[in-house]
Amino acid sequence: MSDKPELSKKSSVSNMKASSGVRDEKQKGRLTASKGLSSSRTLGNSLGFDQKNKNFDDDEEQKKVRFEQKVAAQEEAYKEEIDVDKMMGTELKKDLVFEVKPYFSHSILQMTMALHILWTIGYMVFRIGFTINKQNYATWIYSCMFILVEILSFFGTALHYNNYTNPQTNILVQKLPDILARLKKDYPPVAALICCYKEPQHIVSRTIRTAMSMKYPPEKLLVGLLDDSSNFRESRGWVHVQSIEKNFLEQLLKAAVSRTYTGTIPTLSEDEDPRGVMAPALDKIASSVTEAIDAEVQWFLEYLLLNVWTQASEAPDRSESEIEAERELIADLRNEEFNPYRTFTEEDLENISKFSVEGLQLMWHGSAFFRPLVRNAIIQRAGMKNWIKKLNDTNELRFLTPQALAIARYRVLYLGREEMDVLPEVSAGNVRVDFEATGSVLCPRGVYIRRRKPQNPHNKAGNINNALFNEFTETDFEYQLMLDADQQPHPDFLQRVIPYFFSAEGPMIAWVQTPQFFSNIFPADDPLGHRNMEFYGPVAEGRGAHGATPFVGTNAIFSRSHLCEVGGVMYNSVTEDMYTGMKLHSAGYKSMYHNEVLAIGSAPVDLKETLEQRKRWAQGAVEIFSLTPWGLLIKKIGWRKTLFYLDSCIYPFTSWTAFFFGISPFVMAIWQVPIVVDNPALFVLVGFVPTMILPRMINYMLLRAVRPHEEGRSAPALWIEATDLWRAEQTFFSFAGTYMSAWHAGRNGIKTLILKYNIKGDIAMWNWNRDFLKPKPGDSKKPKSKIPEQSFRTSIKESDQVKNTRLFVANIILFTINILAILLGCFRFNCDTSQIWIFVVIVGFGFSNCWHLWSFIPMALRQNEDQWPYASSYHAHNIFIAFILGFLVFLFLKVKICIYQLIDKLPGANPNYQPVASQDTGTQ
Secondary structure, eight states: OOSGGGSOOOOSOGGGHHHHHHHHHHHHHHHHHHHHHHHHHHHHHHHTEETTTTEEOOOHHHHHHHHHHHHHHHHHHHHHHHOHHHHHTOOOOTTOOEEEEESSOHHHHHHHHHHHHHHHHHHHHHHHHHOBOOSSHHHHHHHHHHHHHHHHHHHHHHHHHGGGSSOEEEEEOSOHHHHHHHHTOOOOOEEEEEEESSOOHHHHHHHHHHHHTSSSOGGGEEEEEEEOOSOTTSHHHHHHHHHHHHHHHHHHHHHHHHHHOOOOOOOOOTTTSTTOSSHHHHHHHHHHHHHHHHHHHHHHHHHHHHSGGGGOOOOSOOOHHHHHHHHHHHHHHTOSSOOSSOBOOHHHHHHHHTOOHHHHHHHHHHOGGGHHHHHHHHHTSHHHHHHHHHHHHTTSOSSOOHHHHHHOOEEEEEBOBSOOSSOGGGOSOEEEEEEEEOSSSOOOEEEEEEEOOOSSOOHHHHHHHIIIIIIOOTTTOSEEEEEETTOEEOTTHHHHHGGGGGSTTGGGEEEEEOOOOBTTOBTTBOTTOOSOHHIIIIIHHHHHTTTBOOOOSSSEEEEHHHHHHTTSSOOSSSOHHHHHHHHHHHTTOEEEEOOSOOEEBOOOOOHHHHHHHHHHHHHHHHHHHHHOOHHHHHHHHOHHHHHHHHHHHSHHHHHHHHHHHHHHHHHHHHSOOSBOOSOHHHHIIIIIIIIIIHHHHHHHHHHHOOOOOOTTOOSOSSOOOHHHHHHHHHHHHHTHHHHHHHHHHHHHHHHHHHHHHTOOSOOOGGGOOHHHHSOOTTOOOOOOSSOOOOOTTTTTTTHHHHHHHHHHHHHHHHHHHHHHHHHHHHHHHHHOTTOHHHHHHHHHHHHHHHHHHHTTHHHHHHOOSSSOOOOOHHHHHHHHHHHHHHHHHHHHSSBOOOHHHHHHTSTTTOTTOOOOOOSSSSBO
């Protein structure tokens, strides 16, 4: 039957409810009649009798075909009959999952941006025709360079405005349970994959706990930790295994306690408590019970992890063969050539569960790798249950009982291996530990995966693809949530993003992106611009309106089939996230943006680490910009989406403009100003409006815009603040040297890629496949039997610190140069008060540069990793006030410091020099 009658009857039109009820009754009648008709026709066909023609027909196949055609014709007629929407001439969007709404007038914003672009073009024409300094060839060249830098900056601004042309907000109108009930579908299986590199254990454990606590059917949720540490023998790896085990057991035991808890929480009806006086007290009682259960489970887990042996008991009587199997397995596990890349068979696991206490102790002290198996064996034995019963009798434990422990059954699976059949280039062996509930109580499945890195590990992309292709199959999950190790998801994360895949555009949606948010960053104290709310606000929503939201590497959920179709996460660039998004968009898929904080992380507090991160982003932008055939990309995804990616890739190449502006005040102070102004009023009118007023107006529109929000929500989920806008300007100047240093790194990466794989002809990224990365046919080099452990970025401790120190030295030099330029401008004006125009340009320009660089300087000088060396605009105001006061004092002094006249007095400096008599009583 058709799916249309089974759609939701909910409609915003009230007068359609009666028709929907009639439609339901007709549907039931038609279904009943159809069943009767089917049974009668089946009986008639079994006798070889056609009721319509009253003829006998021995051809059973023809009868079956005719019968199916008749049923199909009846279904089509029924569809036309019950199509109330078509009869009423109204298209009711019953499958509407989200609505797209603008949050301010597009026409006003577009008109303002168009005015800015046109006015700036007129300003550039005015600059080229009337303001070039033609005193000599040197000043003419400098003036032309200045205009070229202004044009390039204007091009970057106009390209960035493409993101603001149509910003819209996606508003969910249906919840996931309602959607699945309407479609009569079950919850799709989801895998939350947490990528870990060198993050500390407490941060990783916290992320695992929040991921396992998401509101989703536990049997449909898998939480995997993809540990990409440098060496599998590090103790940190086994600590992460323990984190998976602890959080898995916490969820399992909480579910078991909830199942076996026999107490009742008091409740009162509205008649008993009409004014709701007792409601807060009852809520407090319920929350206190939950807190008590959490405390007991936490205490038990800590005891289990540390003092498990105090309640260990012997296994039941065993045969001689089982005792011999225990000895052989322990001898094998204690072998000097210990190999964690192995799989424990069902027989091995069964034997371990029956080990004696001495055998379990040998495993426990032999390697931390085996401790989950030991704890699993002990927790199921009678000694642990008897001990908990004693604690229940003495009221030391009230909620955790032997009955709860009996139904909280689980198993630990070791599925390691050394040979990868699907994608061998990303791993030379995997360690895998699974924690899976096997009793009547269910909880999310926990998986730990660690790979032995090959010579080229492909970084984070290789880590994800190793799990996606080498460890999981298509039946394991349908959607894949990607999280960084510090990003803690909200309990409603999956409930808020999965509905997009069930919308009308769902089959073509490859991923849904959510913003990043940091708990240790505030708008006023964000000197390095980690919040980046301009990007996660109007930029992301503007791109999302065209189905081109960028992938930022975390807090995104993917359709597994779409991601596997393009070969997984892309290699060959250190910014694999943007590269993967470009690959999926070029394949014809869309991406949506859900602007709601659904995960909270921690921003780096180390300046060196931040600079390394920004340099890596800029290097990836250089690589993608250099390798992408933009003409072919326009044909595949259109010009607007191409401009989105061009805007994300071009900023390292325009960063030198900030460096040029940074040294310009000093050049003007000691030499010439590249702008000749005959009419200052006209220049201010033509130049000040497009450079200062109109951009601020556009920012004000974005800042004060009221975004639409869902019903029941009183405020926008996430938006930018004034500090975010000028922090974006500050970081462009602060990271200019870092972005310029990425040119060389990006160039070397491209050169290495081309030489290594002998790329010829078209090197478009959508032509790259996994065969492209495999060894070439006929390669005489054979892989070694034992591939040594490899660590990506092995020089992170010493050499990277030296390199990053060089990155922020450029900013300190720029800041010092601008301070000198301001002082020289003051001296120049003090010597010749007629040069007021030059004084205003030099001092204003220099102070603007110092203001943009100031928030970065204290961090570069202090380098405190324990706390943020905040530098807000308050410090810049103090500098400005001190400068004004000092300049006023300087003006009242009867001293003329004419550096330029002193220079001209030098022998051979200026043959035409003639001393000018001073009109003041001071010295010259």
